[in-house]
Amino acid sequence: MGTGSEALWLGLVAAGGTLAAALIFSAVSALRLREAEQRLRDKEIDHQAVMDRLQENEYRLRAIIESEPECVKLQAADGTVLEINPAGLKLVDADSPEDIVGKRIYAVVAPEHAELYRENMRRVFAGEAVVYEFRSITLKGRTCWMETHAVPLRDARGAVYALLGITRDVTEHKLAEEQARRHQTELARVARLSTMGEMATGLAHELNQPLAAIANFARGCIRRLRGGDVAPSELIGPLEEVCRQAERASEVMRHVRDFVRKREPQLAGADINQIVRSVAKLTELETRQHGAAVRLELAPQLPRVLADPIMVEQVIGNLVRNSVEAMTEARSPRREITIRTGPNGGAGVEVEIADSGPGIDGALIDQVFDQFFTTKREGVGMGLSISRSIVESHGGTIRAESGAAGGATFRFSLQAAGQEAGGGERRHGLHR
Amino acid sequence: MSDATVFIVDDDEAVARSLRWLIESIRLEVETHASAHAFLDRFDPGRRGCLVLDVRMPGISGLELQQRLAARRAYHLPIIFITGHGDVQMAVRAVQAGAFDFVEKPFNDQDLLDRIQRAIAWDAAQRDRESQREQLRALFAGLTAREREVLGLVVEGLSNKAIALELGLSAKTVEFHRARVMEKLRARSLTDLVKLAMQLGAEA
Numbered sequence: 001m002g003t004g005s006e007a008l009w010l011g012l013v014a015a016g017g018t019l020a021a022a023l024i025f026s027a028v029s030a031l032r033l034r035e036a037e038q039r040l041r042d043k044e045i046d047h048q049a050v051m052d053r054l055q056e057n058e059y060r061l062r063a064i065i066e067s068e069p070e071c072v073k074l075q076a077a078d079g080t081v082l083e084i085n086p087a088g089l090k091l092v093d094a095d096s097p098e099d100i101v102g103k104r105i106y107a108v109v110a111p112e113h114a115e116l117y118r119e120n121m122r123r124v125f126a127g128e129a130v131v132y133e134f135r136s137i138t139l140k141g142r143t144c145w146m147e148t149h150a151v152p153l154r155d156a157r158g159a160v161y162a163l164l165g166i167t168r169d170v171t172e173h174k175l176a177e178e179q180a181r182r183h184q185t186e187l188a189r190v191a192r193l194s195t196m197g198e199m200a201t202g203l204a205h206e207l208n209q210p211l212a213a214i215a216n217f218a219r220g221c222i223r224r225l226r227g228g229d230v231a232p233s234e235l236i237g238p239l240e241e242v243c244r245q246a247e248r249a250s251e252v253m254r255h256v257r258d259f260v261r262k263r264e265p266q267l268a269g270a271d272i273n274q275i276v277r278s279v280a281k282l283t284e285l286e287t288r289q290h291g292a293a294v295r296l297e298l299a300p301q302l303p304r305v306l307a308d309p310i311m312v313e314q315v316i317g318n319l320v321r322n323s324v325e326a327m328t329e330a331r332s333p334r335r336e337i338t339i340r341t342g343p344n345g346g347a348g349v350e351v352e353i354a355d356s357g358p359g360i361d362g363a364l365i366d367q368v369f370d371q372f373f374t375t376k377r378e379g380v381g382m383g384l385s386i387s388r389s390i391v392e393s394h395g396g397t398i399r400a401e402s403g404a405a406g407g408a409t410f411r412f413s414l415q416a417a418g419q420e421a422g423g424g425e426r427r428h429g430l431h432r
Numbered sequence: 433m434s435d436a437t438v439f440i441v442d443d444d445e446a447v448a449r450s451l452r453w454l455i456e457s458i459r460l461e462v463e464t465h466a467s468a469h470a471f472l473d474r475f476d477p478g479r480r481g482c483l484v485l486d487v488r489m490p491g492i493s494g495l496e497l498q499q500r501l502a503a504r505r506a507y508h509l510p511i512i513f514i515t516g517h518g519d520v521q522m523a524v525r526a527v528q529a530g531a532f533d534f535v536e537k538p539f540n541d542q543d544l545l546d547r548i549q550r551a552i553a554w555d556a557a558q559r560d561r562e563s564q565r566e567q568l569r570a571l572f573a574g575l576t577a578r579e580r581e582v583l584g585l586v587v588e589g590l591s592n593k594a595i596a597l598e599l600g601l602s603a604k605t606v607e608f609h610r611a612r613v614m615e616k617l618r619a620r621s622l623t624d625l626v627k628l629a630m631q632l633g634a635e636a
């Protein structure tokens with residue numbers, strides 16, 4: 001076994017599990033041999049022996065690449081696939097090498113990741129070793145996530161002539177990751193955006209109990225009175241019960257008021273665009289899953305607004321979620337949400353959330369802000385009512401519009417910070 | 433039916449009391465329990481009536497209570513489930529598992545009371561049928577081996593003569609056994625006898 005192959009084997013053994021490193025190493029040793037060949041040729045000593053060794057090494061390298069369980073490929077600077085091993089053919093669902101060799105790799109890169117892929121190619125051809133992930137759509141239309149380790153291959157003069165890439169299917173890993181993230185987003189959503197909705201459900205049960213008791217006591221009284229065989233004094237106990245249960249119900253309501261009071265906004269100067277970006281990030285997964293895209297059109301140099309950022313996030317989050325739900329429910333072919341910020345008529349700022357959904361029926365548009373108004377099976381009908389309370393507690397207003405062109409538009413205004421005379425922090429109750 | 437009791441199991445005391453007040457308006461005996469445990473502890477399978485249960489109870493749920501009752505004895509009190517809005521599916525499952533009926537909240541009082549009456553009547557009928565069967569079993573146990581033999585052949589439609597031939601007895605003896613069987617089982621006619629025998633047969 002020649003020294004070149006020895007180095008190759010050592011390289012493989014040393015690399016242990018990291019086949020990528022081993023293969024890159026072996027490719028490099030092959031290139032070293034090529035350089036040696038050059039030197040030897042210059043010295044004009046036994047040419048044939050070197051050629052044989054080189055040949056032997058290339059066969060060995062090829063054998064390893066051919067049997068490598070992961071996709072190994074060589075690409076030119078323009079993305080043309082020069083060579084690819086059987087594992088690679090399988091990965092892109094090619095039936096034969098002709099399906100992909102000589103073609104551009106972009107044929108199997110998801111369009112939204114083509115630019116990212118190009119950028120990574122540029123870096124490799126500039127001499128860097130890079131690792132990148134991208135979504136792939138195989139020749140048979142299968143979608144999967146890939147991770148590529150790519151290194152530049154240089155010729156004897158050191159110029160990069162190809163990219164050597166080892167690619168792995170990481171779809172499962174990616175899905176698990178996404179699920180974990182979704183779970184986290186869900187948690188954040190529950191904690192932040194739907195506390196009120198959750199509470200309303202619990203509240204409904206808490207209120208139903210005393211109301212059911214009241215109805216039973218009252219009906220029991222009526223039945224006895226109708227029967228005419230009851231002494232008035234017998235009804236006192238049950239009627240007292242009715243009063244107690246009514247008090248119990250109003251106690252439940254008092255808790256709700258306390259809860260709301262605890263959530264008084266903490267108003268301070270805030271960057272509205274920052275708030276919008278943060279909501280966009282928070283709701284990104286949810287919108288993407290429903291095939292909706294969120295576009296931001298944020299005016300630069302807006303005044304800072306007087307706001308409790310968490311609460312304003314809650315408002316925008318509610319509006320975005322309503323849009324997603326409306327477009328999903330209506331199976332809108334185009335699902336777009338645009339969030340715009342800009343100056344309002346006065347010194348403040350206006351935020352607009354517009355969607356490409358079904359819009360709102362003109363007869364209902366005046367009711368959408370009402371508490372418990374909902375057209376959804378699973379809806380509570382609190383989202384918009386809470387949103388309005390929050391906006392009003394900020395000293396702003398909120399309106400709904402349904403354009404002739406379709407889609408619903410919600411607009412709300414916020415005051416600029418520092419415009420109110422008292423200065424410092426201001427508090428508004430959410431109700432009354 | 434005067435000995436029937438409506439058992440109410442509800443963790444909400446006020447709701448339980450209000451149900452008692454409502455149900456007592458039709459002069460029924462009511463007994464309330466705050467939990468399935470409390471009810472099971474004091475449960476006497478011999479008591480007649482029906483059970484009114486909230487499907488959503490903390491601790492042992494209504495469905496579980498139903499299963500436990502079913503596990504204790506082949507026959508148990510008919511159960512009427514009260515379900516909240518959106519629990520109808522749960523109630524359907526309960527009925528499939530043997531519950532008598534269910535009412536959805538908010539319910540109409542007359543509707544609930546009607547269902548309770550029906551459950552109590554059904555319970556009484558079940559128990560009457562059961563006690564008749566028991567009586568019959570006792571009567572049958574009083575027959576001698578020979579009398580049972582004769583009964584079997586009578587029911588098969590054989591004449592006295594044929595039975596005498598079959599059993600190697602005189603027609604007169606067969607006549608005598610037959611009369612004893614009729615008397616012991618309190619049957620007035622041949623058709624009566626056949627019906628009783630069929631009831632007994634269904635038992636075996």
Ligand SMILES: Nc1ncnc2c1ncn2[C@@H]1O[C@H](COP(=O)(O)OP(=O)(O)OP(=O)(O)O)[C@@H](O)[C@H]1O
Pocket residue numbers: 197318322323326355357358359360368369373374375376378379380381382383384385408
């Ligand atoms: N973007 C929209 N497009 C069409 N209809 C909408 C839109 N936003 C709100 N609506 C209508 O307004 C109703 C009330 O909205 P709201 O957010 O208050 O409650 P919900 O979304 O039904 O329930 P919840 O927010 O409590 O989960 C909705 O049920 C829907 O009919």
Ligand SMILES: [Mg+2]
Pocket residue numbers: 318321322382383384
């Ligand atoms: Mg909503």
